[in-house]
Amino acid sequence: MPVRGRPRTFDRTAALRRAMEVFWAKGYEGASISDLTSAMGINSPSLYAAFGSKEALFLEAVELYTQVEGTDIWCALEKAPTARQAVERFLRQTAKAYSQTDRPQGCLIALGALHQDSSRGAICDDLRRRRAESRAALLRRLKRGVAEGELPKDFDSSTAATFYATVQHGMSIQARDGASRAALLATVAGAMAAWKVMAARTRRDKCRP
């Protein structure tokens, strides 16, 4: 069923992708409507007609970001055969994604709107919810590792999930500071060094396996 009125003369998804890149590079507050419209190749009335408001555009851009840029990271976490490999691949994919040179460094969800008072509350809350979801996904994978016997029953999945989520967030700032992929992978190596200690059973019967 075709739409009734005059058809849109721009590609809505392509324009949304451009908006995503602007928000990614400049953050929610730092991206002005003028920045957005010039990057999207449209005038502001078209932006408001198609997306509603700056807030709504941002929320759509973040959803697109999650689907497009986050897929590799989520897949790494879900598809790896062991929890250990899942976490390591999750972090290595993160290092790879955050250090791409043909796009902004670091994560839109981590860096897009950190100051609740100035950004609109809904913006900040949405990103916070997505960050919490990232930790929750890690937690699910770790608990599965415990349930499957890969990790000891007394393994503290909650602490480990918090730790690895925090490392990922720190990597965003590190990447934004210009860290190379090698430097990010060094951080991954450090984080994975904690694994065998956290995964060790309380009784030290694994020292000489």
Added chain:
Amino acid sequence: MPVRGRPRTFDRTAALRRAMEVFWAKGYEGASISDLTSAMGINSPSLYAAFGSKEALFLEAVELYTQVEGTDIWCALEKAPTARQAVERFLRQTAKAYSQTDRPQGCLIALGALHQDSSRGAICDDLRRRRAESRAALLRRLKRGVAEGELPKDFDSSTAATFYATVQHGMSIQARDGASRAALLATVAGAMAAWKVMAARTRRDKCRP
């Protein structure tokens, strides 16, 4: 030698401290001159007469922040007897400082201005330089540990410094998301779990000490 003209009617340092708190809570972009003047209890001409510009005020506020809020963390790093304790106390002090409930959560230097394009370049560069200095201080302490024989000669101080600095940055976002002190300390525990692995000599002769 007393000053010549009409004396200032407000406490410059107290006003600067208020400005610091506003920047800390809202970031550089998010803090408007109106926000600042109302918190400082002065009018905008007084602000510009005393501090020059918003940029200069921010730079002074960050310097004050470094001296006032960073002292405990730096002291923990410098004064601990071993490198291991230095890093652990450094992170534990960070957890404590970032989770104070009577002030903004997380670190002004980590969160104050992450988007180069929108904030003035000098602001972003100053914070970046201070973040780099934090990693450099960690690196110095670790290399001292190697020189003193606490750590093996092949210990990768650079990787470890990058890792622990990144964890600290991640803790800022974690704290800004409302993490409790216990959650931050869980991250510290995770980060310190990596220590004994990174500090282990290449030959596994330390497994049964």
Added chain:
DNA sequence: TGATTTATGTATCAATCGATACAGAAAGGG
């Protein structure tokens, strides 16, 4: 065809941004 519906481009809107002009007030120097 004419009526309806939706999108586009120009030209703004009120509000807020960072930053000042200006006159008066309060100090020291002479």
Added chain:
DNA sequence: CCCTTTCTGTATCGATTGATACATAAATCA
């Protein structure tokens, strides 16, 4: 005393912010 210097409060400045009014263009419906 007057002169100079510096700070304070009021009242802005031009620029930019996010968001629209309005006339016109381009499509479908009847």
